[in-house]
Amino acid sequence: MDWLTDLKNWLLGIIRSLWEAWSGFYHDMSLQVIKTILSAVGEIAKVIPVPQWMADYSVGRLLGQLDPSLGYFVDRIGLGAGLTLLGLGYAFRVSRKMLTAFQW
8 A cells, every 4th residue: 555655745746837837837927927017018108298388496505495484393304314325225235236236
């Protein structure tokens, strides 16, 4: 009867490996579909032109036109430091991606 349990274990191993292969395939396929859809949305967003009334503005120009009392509060909440921190985080992420040869 030992051969029967060996046969059963062998068949279960085959079924398990087939299930893992199929589930891995569908997982990878769904990720590929989502990646394709998001890249298509990104390409569509690139085509949309910037409105003329927005093209002439920058954050510095907009903050420079603030009332002095609002400028005080913007300074107190640390908007400049916050934007600097966001920029440094983005630069760190991009440099880390470049240094690891785009492997995550």
